[in-house]
Amino acid sequence: MTSVALTVNGSRCEADVEPRQLLVYFLRDRLGLKGTNVGCDTTSCGACTVLVDDESVKSCTVFAVQADGSEVTTVEGLARGDALHPVQQAFHEQHALQCGYCTPGFVLATVSLLKENPNPSETEIREGLEGNLCRCTGYHNIVKAVQAAARAGA
Amino acid sequence: MIPAVFEYERAGFVDEAVELLGRDEEAKLLAGGHSLIPAMRLRFSRPSLLVDIGRLDDLRYVREHGDRIAIGALTRHADLVGDAMLREHCALIGEAAALIGDPQVRHRGTIGGSVAHGDPASDLGTILLTLDAEFVARGPGGERAIGAGAFFTGPFETALEHQEVLTEIRVPKTAGTYLKHVRRAHDWATVGAAAARVDGRVHVGLTSMGPTSLRARTVEDALADGATPADAAAHVAEDAMPPTDASASSEYRLHLAQVLVRRALERM
Numbered sequence: 001m002t003s004v005a006l007t008v009n010g011s012r013c014e015a016d017v018e019p020r021q022l023l024v025y026f027l028r029d030r031l032g033l034k035g036t037n038v039g040c041d042t043t044s045c046g047a048c049t050v051l052v053d054d055e056s057v058k059s060c061t062v063f064a065v066q067a068d069g070s071e072v073t074t075v076e077g078l079a080r081g082d083a084l085h086p087v088q089q090a091f092h093e094q095h096a097l098q099c100g101y102c103t104p105g106f107v108l109a110t111v112s113l114l115k116e117n118p119n120p121s122e123t124e125i126r127e128g129l130e131g132n133l134c135r136c137t138g139y140h141n142i143v144k145a146v147q148a149a150a151r152a153g154a
Numbered sequence: 155m156i157p158a159v160f161e162y163e164r165a166g167f168v169d170e171a172v173e174l175l176g177r178d179e180e181a182k183l184l185a186g187g188h189s190l191i192p193a194m195r196l197r198f199s200r201p202s203l204l205v206d207i208g209r210l211d212d213l214r215y216v217r218e219h220g221d222r223i224a225i226g227a228l229t230r231h232a233d234l235v236g237d238a239m240l241r242e243h244c245a246l247i248g249e250a251a252a253l254i255g256d257p258q259v260r261h262r263g264t265i266g267g268s269v270a271h272g273d274p275a276s277d278l279g280t281i282l283l284t285l286d287a288e289f290v291a292r293g294p295g296g297e298r299a300i301g302a303g304a305f306f307t308g309p310f311e312t313a314l315e316h317q318e319v320l321t322e323i324r325v326p327k328t329a330g331t332y333l334k335h336v337r338r339a340h341d342w343a344t345v346g347a348a349a350a351r352v353d354g355r356v357h358v359g360l361t362s363m364g365p366t367s368l369r370a371r372t373v374e375d376a377l378a379d380g381a382t383p384a385d386a387a388a389h390v391a392e393d394a395m396p397p398t399d400a401s402a403s404s405e406y407r408l409h410l411a412q413v414l415v416r417r418a419l420e421r422m
Contacts, residue, residue, distance in 0.1 A: 019162030062187065062191070063162075109258065113257065130340050131340060
């Protein structure tokens with residue numbers, strides 16, 4: 001076992017983990033943060049996207065030990081009380097989800113994208129979210145939501 | 155899919171990583187982990203010890219080194235994409251890095267990890283071979299430089315010794331281009347083709363066209379003798395051993411390679 005100490009959604013967390021424990025399972029099974037979904041399990045679909053030190057990563061392809069000392073943000077950490085994060089609000093208003101399974105990953109990938117590029121073009125949005133797959137193929141409204149979030153200054 | 159059990163150590167500096175590798179013949183280095191972790195999850199790779207060098211931020215840089223550009227081995231793909239010095243002096247590296255995987259992958263994957271993995275489908279491997287890059291490795295006996303022509307020795311094999319850590323990659327200041335054909339966004343290259351001017355000659359490299367990244371030397375010789383891009387590109391078959399796999403047949407790869415090499419040469 002290896003000791004890790006990290007900050008998850010603003011709360012400090014210390015734990016002993018098996019080195020082979022992947023960050024996504026640490027978040028879901030140890031911390032009970034089940035908003036982060038496991039989709040393809042092969043670094044393709046982006047359902048497990050979280051932020052590590054403000055950058056989007058696929059948490060199925062990061063060991064929890066690699067996040068030692070980092071700040072991790074999951075979808076549970078975005079809202080402030082009852083106020084949704086602007087990206088969540090935009091996904092809600094633009095109906096940028098159908099079944100919703102990919103949504104937490106898309107929201108966090110969008111937060112990271114807008115941090116790097118606050119005013120992306122439609123092409124930049126589509127390319128910036130190429131690491132996230134929506135099996136319902138609801139991309140049209142997702143792009144509209146990202147544009148709305150950008151206008152809202154997310 | 156969960157990787158097999160392994161021991162984990164985090165190295166605080168390069169020499170510590172070298173020493174840790176010496177403890178276990180089945181040890182492997184972990185940088186960004188975006189080639190190794192998927193391989194471990196599929197249990198294609200079962201290291202008994204992982205030596206994590208992902209925090210060695212002093213190996214994360216792009217800077218001038220004499221008349222060349224030196225890139226720290228832990229420089230991430232996303233760093234390469236945005237780097238102003240590369241954009242000015244060796245733009246094809248950043249342009250190609252932008253084609254690797256997706257943003258999440260580029261946030262974690264490193265140039266050193268990508269080439270040390272030795273994947274014949276590595277875009278950066280092909281580009282560095284085409285540029286005649288120099289690979290700097292540190293081991294128990296000190297530091298040595300390995301020429302690109304000697305670095306890629308086989309599929310998922312490189313000239314790096316077990317206890318050697320790739321620390322830096324040096325490339326010439328030059329112009330070039332890289333074209334990549336993928337079936338879907340964020341896929342590996344079905345075929346990639348690089349062209350760059352190095353020491354007064356045009357070098358041509360190929361991705362996914364053989365057991366390693368390859369130089370298309372017959373194509374290069376034809377160019378040096380004055381052939382047009384189309385005529386030179388027709389020689390690709392003499393330089394490549396394209397595999398047949400789930401994404402393409404050998405014949406289709408050869409066709410793609412001829413088209414991409416011609417287009418790359420036309421842009422030079």
